Amino acid sequence: MTTGIVATDAVVGVLAVREEPDGAPRIATLDILRGIAILGILFMNINSMGGTMAASHGPRPDLIGWTPLDQVFWWARQVFAAGTARALLEMLFGAGMVILTTRMADRIGRWRMVGRYYWRNVMLFGFGMVHVFVLLWPGDVLHSYALAALIVFPLRRLPVGWLIVLGLSFATWSTANELPKMLRAVQENVLVASAGLHHAQGIAPTMDEKKAIAGLGSWHGFVAKTVSDHAAELRARTGGYTEWRGVMIGEYVRRASRPTTVLTVLWEAGSVMLIGAALFRLGILQGARDIAFYRRMTTGWYAIGLGMRVITVWRTSRLDDSVTLLWAFEEYARIAVTLGHVGLVCWLLKTGAGARWLRPFAAAGRTALTLYIAQTLVCLWLLYPPFGLGVFGTQGWAALMLTALAIDAALLWAATVYLRRYPIAPVEWLWRSLAEGRRMPFRGVAAEARAG
Numbered sequence: 001m002t003t004g005i006v007a008t009d010a011v012v013g014v015l016a017v018r019e020e021p022d023g024a025p026r027i028a029t030l031d032i033l034r035g036i037a038i039l040g041i042l043f044m045n046i047n048s049m050g051g052t053m054a055a056s057h058g059p060r061p062d063l064i065g066w067t068p069l070d071q072v073f074w075w076a077r078q079v080f081a082a083g084t085a086r087a088l089l090e091m092l093f094g095a096g097m098v099i100l101t102t103r104m105a106d107r108i109g110r111w112r113m114v115g116r117y118y119w120r121n122v123m124l125f126g127f128g129m130v131h132v133f134v135l136l137w138p139g140d141v142l143h144s145y146a147l148a149a150l151i152v153f154p155l156r157r158l159p160v161g162w163l164i165v166l167g168l169s170f171a172t173w174s175t176a177n178e179l180p181k182m183l184r185a186v187q188e189n190v191l192v193a194s195a196g197l198h199h200a201q202g203i204a205p206t207m208d209e210k211k212a213i214a215g216l217g218s219w220h221g222f223v224a225k226t227v228s229d230h231a232a233e234l235r236a237r238t239g240g241y242t243e244w245r246g247v248m249i250g251e252y253v254r255r256a257s258r259p260t261t262v263l264t265v266l267w268e269a270g271s272v273m274l275i276g277a278a279l280f281r282l283g284i285l286q287g288a289r290d291i292a293f294y295r296r297m298t299t300g301w302y303a304i305g306l307g308m309r310v311i312t313v314w315r316t317s318r319l320d321d322s323v324t325l326l327w328a329f330e331e332y333a334r335i336a337v338t339l340g341h342v343g344l345v346c347w348l349l350k351t352g353a354g355a356r357w358l359r360p361f362a363a364a365g366r367t368a369l370t371l372y373i374a375q376t377l378v379c380l381w382l383l384y385p386p387f388g389l390g391v392f393g394t395q396g397w398a399a400l401m402l403t404a405l406a407i408d409a410a411l412l413w414a415a416t417v418y419l420r421r422y423p424i425a426p427v428e429w430l431w432r433s434l435a436e437g438r439r440m441p442f443r444g445v446a447a448e449a450r451a452g
Contacts, residue, residue, distance in 0.1 A: 026366070027099070027286050028362060029285075029286050029287035029345075029346065029349060030092060030095060030096075030285065030286055030365065031361075031362040031365030031366055032345060032349065032358050032359075032361045032362050032365055033088060033092060033285070033342065033345055033365065034089070034092050034364070034365035034368050035360075035361035035362060035363065035364030035365035035366075035368065035412075036085075036088070036341075036345065036358075036361050036364070036365075037085045037088040037089045037092065037368075038085075038089070038364055038365070038368040038371050038372055039361070039364055039371070039408040039411070039412065040081060040084070040085035040088075041085040041086065041089065041141075041372070041375075042375045042379075042404045042407060042408055043077060043081055043085070043401060043404045043405075044077075044081065044082065044083070044085055044086065045137075045139055045375070045379075046379060046400050046401075046403060046404045046407075047064060047397070047400050048139060049137075049376075049379040049380055049383075049384050050379065050383065050384045050391065050392060050393075050395050050400050050403065051063075051064040051392075051393065051395070051400065052064070052229075052230045052233040052234055052237070052393070053138075053233065053251055054226055054229035054230040054233050055226070055230045058223075058226035058229075058230070059222070059223055059226060059316075059319075060223060060226050060227060060230070060319070061074055061316070061397070062319060063226075063227065063230045064395075064396060064397055064400070065395070065396020065397050065398070065399070065400075066396070066397075067396060067398070069396075069398040070396040070397040070398045071317065071397070072398070073397045073398040073400075073401045073402075074317075074397040075313060075317065076401075077397070077401060078309065078313040078316070079306060079309045079310060079313050080306070080337070082309075082334070083334040083338075084334060084337050084338045084341055086141065087272050087334055087335060087338040088338050088341060088342070089141070089145070090145070090148075090269050090272035090273050090275075090276060091272055091273070091275055091276030091279060091285065091338070091342070092276060092285070093145055093149060093269075093273050093276065094152075094156075094272070094273035094274055094275065094276030094277035094278075094279075094280070095276045095277060095279065095280035095285050095286070097117075097149060097152075097153065097156055097273065097277060098156055098277050098280050098281065099280070100117065100120075101113055101117055101153075101156065104116055104117065114153075116435070116436075117153065118150060118153075119435060120432075120435040121146040121147075121149050121150050122146070123431055123434045123435045124142055124143070124145070124146040124431065125142070125143045125146040125147060127142050127143075127369075127427070127431060128140045128141075128142030128143025128144070128145075128146060129143055131143075131373065131376065132249075132252050133249065133252075135373070135376050135377070135380065135381070136244075136245060136248040136249065136380060137248070137376045137380060138248055138249070138251040138252035138255070140252075141269075142369075142372075144265050144266060144269055145269055145273075147266055148265075148266045148269035148270035148273060149270070149273060151266060151270050152270040152271075152273050152274055155274060156274075156277055160278045160281050160282060163274045163275070163277055163278035163281075164274075164275060164278050166271065166274050167271045167272060167273075167274035167275035167278060168271070168275070168335075169267075169271050170264075170267045170268045170270075170271040170272075170331060171271070171331035171332045171335060173267075174328075174330075174331045175328050175329050175331065175332065178327065178328035178330075179325065179328040181328075182323055182324070182325045182327055182328045183325065184215075185215075185323040186323050186325065187212070188211075188212040188215045188216060189212075189216075189321060189322070189323060190212075191206075191208055191209045191211075191212035191213075192209070192212050192213055192216050192321075194209060195209035195210075195212065195213060216321060219321065233247060234393050237384075237386060237392055237393070238386050238392060238393065239386060240386055240387075241385075241386060241387060243386075244385060244386050268331070272335065275335070279342070284297075284342070284346075285342065287346040287349055287350070289346070290350075291347060291350040291351075294343045294344075294346045294347035294350065295343075295347055296343075297339065297340070297342070297343030297346075297347075298340055298343035298344045298347055300340075301336045301337070301339040301340035301343060302336075302337065302340035302343075302344075304333075304336045305332075305333045305334070305335075305336030305337035305338075305339075305340055306337060306340070308326050308329060308330075308332075308333040308336070309333050309337065311324055311326050312324055312326045312327055312330065312333070315327070345358065360412055360416055361412070363412065363415040363416040363418075363419050364411070364412050364415050366415070366419060366424075366425065367415040367418065367419065367425035367428065368428075369425065369427045369428050369431060370415075370425035370426055370427040370428060371411050371415060371425075373427050374411055375407065375411070378407055379407070383403070422442065423441060423442075424440065424441070424442060429442050
């Protein structure tokens with residue numbers, strides 16, 4: 001499985017085999033997947049950076065913008081991208097856990113490896129806290145990934161079948177938890193419609209119909225609260241630094257103070273990490289299977305995931321009280337679409353043209369942590385803060401997605417130019433130096449330039 005460890009057959013021709021500053025080989029396919037994921041995550045975050053978090057995560061996406069073009073971009077985002085960049089990063093984190101611990105165990109021994117791996121994630125948690133409380137991004141994933149990795153770390157050597165079963169545990173629980181709610185909502189809608197007919201006929205509503213009307217009233221109250229929260233957030237985030245800082249930190253504290261929310265975040269991240277560990281051990285994630293396998297993987301998982309999402313997104317886009325039971329299966333749909341993305345990338349990397357087209361994303365994968373922080377600096381501290389360019393709250397979905405595309409293009413170019421001269425990105429260098437307890441090599445030319 002040598003080609004899967006370093007790069008796929010096709011990508012070897014267009015990507016030089018690179019090394020870490022410590023001499024360990026990199027895996028080209030994983031770098032490309034990581035680059036796509038880290039650039040893709042901005043499309044998920046920018047609406048909460050350039051628009052309100054209340055509208056981004058609530059039942060009223062139209063509060064951000066709902067022109068025909070906005071709806072096209074929102075549809076594409078929700079069907080193809082929503083949650084998949086996060087899932088892909090989680091899978092890669094799980095694969096990295098297998099790679100890193102195996103390599104460290106061979107080099108420094110098993111018990112020292114455990115301590116080193118835990119310390120590495122403690123440092124990552126610290127970076128996440130800086131991201132939250134200094135750079136003021138409440139949606140940070142670094143600290144939650146670090147904690148989730150520490151929790152699932154002892155499970156990494158389980159048989160692949162168990163890794164997959166445990167990896168699907170959150171999706172299974174989520175479906176089991178949400179399905180009764182969706183069934184109840186469907187029944188309430190039927191009863192409310194029945195009450196309307198009875199009212200037209202002069203018949204008093206039944207007790208069940210009264211309960212359904214009350215339940216629908218509670219939902220309408222939640223929607224109304226979303227609208228008021230959106231307006232309040234708009235005022236606060238355009239008022240001044242103090243108000244803006246209060247909103248951003250307050251949002252994080254609100255989430256972190258709820259034990260069920262914390263458990264959900266860690267369980268979701270940790271479970272998908274286990275799926276990533278299984279996919280790596282099966283040779284799937286690093287592109288070690290043949291092209292026919294990845295064609296089947298792409299078409300099969302897309303058929304499942306995209307098919308489910310088209311229905312659920314259509315229901316949401318109606319902005320009414322309609323319900324679909326498929327909402328309860330969203331976590332399964334998210335994993336399915338993500339697997340389709342993995343299959344498509346690995347399929348393309350098996351072709352010469354695809355490998356050449358995807359080659360630049362390896363640079364983003366090698367500088368992922370730095371680019372993630374750079375996205376926050378550009379958006380939260382330049383474009384959308386109350387003291388910056390004053391763009392906050394002025395862009396609809398189309399403009400936000402195009403802005404993310406422009407930022408990602410600039411960052412990808414910067415990463416490519418940077419790696420021609422330096423072997424490691426700044427934030428990666430700082431994190432790994434702290435984790436290793438020594439100053440990692442920083443200045444110098446990149447590995448491919450040295451080889452040349």
